Amino acid sequence: MKERDARVWRDQALTACCMAAAAEGDPLLSSARRAAVLMDCLAVLRAAHRPDRAAQIGMGEFRHGLRGPLGALLPPVPGTADRRFDALHLFDKHGLVRDAVQDLCREHLVPHVALERHWPWARVRAEQEERRLYEILRRLPPEDYRRARALLAEYPAGPVRQLSRAWDQLWMRFDFFEAVSDWPWCHLDGWWYPCPICHWPMRVAQHAATIDVRCEAHAARGVHYRRTSGPAGLGPPELVGTGKKATPVRGLPASTEHLALTRPVWRYGALPTLLELDLRDQVQDLPHVTVEMYPGELRPDEYDLHITVAVPGRRTQRFRVDAKAWESVDALADALLERQPPPYPLTILLPDHQDHERHYLAARLRGRRITVTTLNRLVKRIKTACGVSR
Incomplete structure (x- = not known):
């Protein structure tokens, strides 16, 4: 089994679990429609597993598994120690579907005709x-x-x-x-x-x-x-x-x-821009620092800020920054790996609450001249580079 194929199947399983959780937590969904969605999602989940394991997953285990860590439902990826979503909970401590489920669904989407019949495609194909x-x-x-x-x-x-x-x-x-x-x-x-x-x-x-x-x-x-x-x-x-x-x-x-x-434009357009503006506001008045917003040919799929630190007598440092606000850094890694490697050093900027995930993302992007950091870490690095202690 190729690792890439296994990742696609794991994404398919994650999508099915997210959709099933959304159906479980939707009070406006009729019981008949909920049952139909769960049956289709279970079929997708089973298809992502080996036949022997698929035969063991019944509706009871599926619904129970949705309420706990997803490791019991997701297929493994051979040849890797990545178990990123094994501890993921789709429901919060009050039994409500987590806010991020819709974003995970979008970011790990694998189209499937059975799901398309029951899920408004505009909500998923963001x-x-x-x-x-x-x-x-x-x-x-x-x-x-x-x-x-x-x-x-x-x-x-x-x-x-x-x-x-x-x-x-x-x-x-x-x-x-x-x-x-x-x-x-x-x-x-x-x-x-x-x-x-x-x-x-x-x-x-x-x-x-x-x-x-x-x-x-x-x-x-x-x-x-x-x-x-x-x-x-x-x-x-x-x-x-x-x-x-x-x-x-x-x-x-x-x-x-x-x-x-709309939610996708807010998630992938407004939130990264907020991160960029916050970074700009924190460093643009520092000595020896120049900030250029949306430079070059203004290609949104490349980078959004070009920060230059030119201290007299020292080597000039440049930071080409691309802000990201994805819920899943695993899906973000896949999206970035689909691009051509950048011809220059690139800094991927994450929100501070994803600090614990920066090492994983950096490891996935190893060899691509990409540094992964968070807002607070990058601000501190720029302050150090221009000689500001705080």
């Missing part, structure tokens, strides 16, 4: 929307390109009048917004709450008598809240912060007049 976004961006003049990238991060959601005013002439060129009213997962008594960091709708999760509101991308940094127990009023329910980054937020009407970027 790569097409991401590519369409970049094709539109590439056709823009340089200044409009830079402005559009910044707007993705600064105005990813809000009242339609505010968005159209901010995007101005670019507004009619982008159709990547959807009505928040169509997203019940972010509604709380008819209101939605923007994350104080990325400004995208936060997810509302209820378990027992408690209602939590959290940002899917920034919960790890402390952006999570809880609804107060006070009586319901005419305005939006009040939230109390339960994390260190939970600054006060106010609810907005979950109406057709409030729009938000």
